[in-house]
Amino acid sequence: MLTRKQHELLLYIDRRLNETGISPSFEEMKEALDLKSKSGVHRLISALVERGFIRRLPNRARALEVLKIPEADKGAAKAPVMPPRPANDDVLDIPLHGRIAAGTPIEALQGTDTLPVPAALLGPGEHYALEVAGDSMVELGILDGDYALIRKTDVARDGEIVVALVNEEEATLKTLRREGQMIRLDPANRLYDPQRYRPEQVRIQGRLAGLLRRY
Known part of the structure; x- marks a missing residue:
């Protein structure tokens, strides 16, 4: 306690x-x-x-x-908190690169669409968006159909939620862990098992910066 x-x-x-x-x-x-x-x-x-x-x-x-x-605090503490959008807030159009799995890895599609995002939700750096597909990150408040706002980077710390490109062909949204000589990609759903890869099999393509949810 x-x-x-x-x-x-x-x-x-x-x-x-x-x-x-x-x-x-x-x-x-x-x-x-x-x-x-x-x-x-x-x-x-x-x-x-x-x-x-x-x-x-x-x-x-x-x-x-x-x-x-x-x-009792898992959902509230882990889900990114999005501030309300002021009426005069600037809006940025960031690239929307298709759907990314929050379950079994699927290809992260490269598209020409854009997603309007309040500038207040984005920090420094270059960003893009991916639509979440699947339910393996639900315990962190990341749901099927959400838009993941990703800050481009090729490095990440243990415990960060990342877009990981596996074997240069499939991308997935998972929590990054380093386990000895291996890279472990952790889901946030008890129904799914962690995925383990050699370091050369995994390339970081971004870190989760926030979420957008449409109702």
């Missing part, structure tokens, strides 16, 4: 990693939890590490990885 502050800090770190891919600083954590000193943050992090909720990544300053969150 976590204390209230431990619970708040765990969800805050998890949300920031999903939104930015970077762990928050101790100063940011102190302010977010309204603590009086950074020593309080250190104690909370140590407690979360001891209980197996997070781990410190070696040889990297400020690098934390969330290993698990309480069951």
Whole structure:
């Protein structure tokens, strides 16, 4: 059982990693939890590490990885949070490259369509969109028919949701893990098994930056 502050800090770190891919600083954590000193943050992090909720990544300053969150918070904590669109918000048309599997890998189609996206939802860098097909990422709030907003990059950290091109022919949306000498692509659905590949079989084509859902 976590204390209230431990619970708040765990969800805050998890949300920031999903939104930015970077762990928050101790100063940011102190302010977010309204603590009086950074020593309080250190104690909370140590407690979360001891209980197996997070781990410190070696040889990297400020690098934390969330290993698990309480069951009751999974959907709310992991699903990217999209702010409401202001009336005067700029809209960008980003390339829409077909459908990507959130289950068994399928070909990521290259298309000429575009998707209008509020600029506020996109950070720096070049982006494209893919329509999600399948249900293997539902436990992270990524549903069939959603539009995944992808920031182009060829590198990713453990625990990030990526577009992975497998054997130069099939692409899939999964959580990236490094497991010894292998690359593991994890689904977020208990009905699916992780997929394991040699590093040369997998090429990162982007990192999940957000989701759009039409109702």
